[in-house]
Structures are given as C-alpha cells and as structure tokens.
C-alpha cells in the first residue's frame with residue numbers, strides 16, 4: 228500500500244542518492260508539475276536547489292506573485308526570477324500567425340532559460356536539471372495532450388544542447404492526481420496544487436492578432452475577472468479551464484457610460500474535459516455568465532462585448548491558436 232507520505236519519503240531518498248552533494252536547477256512554470264517536482268527536490272537537498280522562473284510577460288494577473296511569494300513561502304526554495312517581458316514583446320512585434328508566435332515564444336524561452344543556467348553554472352556546481360515529467364508523458368513520449376501535430380506545444384525547461392545536465396525526474400512514476408496529493412503533503416497551497424492547465428505560450432496565444440503591451444493588459448484584466456467570478460461561484464473544480472480570448476483585430480460598436488464606443492470583443496471558452504484530447508463546452512449558469520459579462524464591460528474599457536464559445540473539441544481546439 229503506497230501512501231502519499233511513503234511516496235514522498237521514497238522519492239526524497241532517491242533524489243539524495245542521485246544528486247549526492249551536487250546542485251540542481253529547476254524551471255518553474257507556475258504549473259503544478261514543476262512546482263511539486265521542485266518542492267520534492269527542495270526537501271531532499273535544500274538550498275543546493277535553485278529554481279528559475281522566467282517572466283515572459285504573457286502570464287495572467289497574479290501568477291508571478293504566486294510563484295515569488297506563495298511558492299517560496301511554502302517551500303523556502305531559492306528562486307531566481309528572470310524578467311524577460313521586454314524581450315518577448317520585441318520578439319513578438321508584428322507577428323500574427325499562431326504557429327509563428329508559438330515558435331518565437333518557445334525559442335526565446337529556451338534562450339532565456341539557457342542564459343540563466345549558464346549564470347548559475349558560473350557560480351556553482353550545477354550538474355542536475357529537475358523536470359516535472361509525469362508517467363503519462365513518459366508513456367506517450369512527447370505528451371502535450373497529443374496535439375503535437377496540430378500545434379507546436381511549448382513546455383518549460385527543455386534540455387539545452389551545449390550544456391551537460393543529468394535529469395532528475397521525481398514524478399516519473401506518478402499520475403496527475405498523485406502529483407497533486409504529493410503537493411498537498413509537501414504543504415503547497417491549494418491554488419498551486421489545483422491550478423487549471425495554462426499553456427506555456429500563455430496569453431500570447433489568446434490574443435488573436437499582434438501581441439502588444441496594451442492588449443496584454445486588457446486581456447489580463449478580463450481574464451482576472453472571469454477567473455474571480457468562476458472561483459466565487461465555486462466552479463473551478465467543475466471546469467477543465469476557461470480561456471478568455473481577445474479578438475484584438477475585431478471591433479464593434481457599443482454604448483458604454485456616456486456614449487458610443489468602438490471596442491473589442493472577448494470570448495469566453497469554458498470547457499469540460501478529462502484529458503484535453505476532447506472537450507465539451509461547459510454549460511455555465513446564466514447568472515455567472517451575466518456577472519462576468521457585466522463586470523468585464525464595466526471594468527475593462529477597451530472591451531465592449533463578451534461572447535461565448537459553444538464549440539466542442541473537435542472540431543474546435545481548446546485554445547484559439
């Protein structure tokens with residue numbers, strides 16, 4: 228009988244054996260897998276682990292604070308945050324094609340992460356790289372919700388070519404629900420342990436059109452409202468995720484406050500799913516939809532229309548890009 232506590236003990240023992248007195252790096256994405264992997268390794272080797280968090284500027288409201296404040300408070304981990312917001316905006320300037328965006332974000336991410344690795348290697352004997360690979364990823368080899376032919380998925384912490392690291396994968400034998408239990412056992416906050424999936428390219432693939440600073444601010448504000456209302460309605464565990472998508476190149480006429488507006492629509496994309504391979508659009512209660520719509524159009528001045536995506540997957544993918 229494997230209890231969660233015994234999984235934790237066993238993994239800590241294995242990690243100690245593997246790493247010895249060496250040092251390890253772990254990329255944090257804000258997601259549950261990398262957080263739990265890092266927390267386990269932290270328990271095993273303490274401050275010989277350094278976590279790296281890249282802020283690419285495509286995060287949702289509060290996500291950086293969740294890593295820098297809540298995760299650090301829960302684990303005591305050494306954290307290096309790389310502020311790469313300008314760099315990503317520059318690289319994405321003028322780009323509207325979804326696959327182009329994905330490739331650029333993935334490429335820049337690896338460059339930034341590799342630089343952080345080099346900086347750490349210059350300071351200490353960092354020979355190990357921690358990754359939050361789960362059992363289903365190992366079996367399917369590649370993973371990424373099986374959509375790799377349709378979209379080029381991007382995940383955190385790819386292995387650089389020119390730097391030699393030995394991989395540490397403490398979640399290799401675990402399924403997602405076990406990872407969450409391990410996370411709770413290690414004292415991680417519920418907000419991290421039960422976080423819904425969020426794509427590596429972040430809000431960059433939820434702005435239809437060019438990604439700019441102002442558009443990101445608009446989408447971040449609308450997304451925060453949708454998440455707040457879904458959470459306070461107690462719906463977080465019922466839905467798989469609810470992307471909010473900004474149709475940045477579409478405008479429509481509206482009337483807000485004192486007069487005519489010519490603003491942008493946002494799309495709500497609530498989905499129910501088991502594994503993201505297929506999904507159904509979630510029948511959210513009308514009163515929740517109404518609150519989200521009213522608040523977004525009142526509080527986000529650039530948005531004057533909220534629409535609901537009622538497409539299953541297939542034919543629609545979950546993300547719009």
Ligand code: XMP
Pocket residue numbers: 371372374378379380381382424425426427428468503504540543544545546547548
């Ligand atoms: P799609 O849009 O392909 O999304 O139906 C399926 C699931 O995968 C998430 N997603 C990603 N996750 N890197 C990730 O780590 C990515 O590049 C990426 N693209 C999509 C999406 O949010 C959904 O849960």
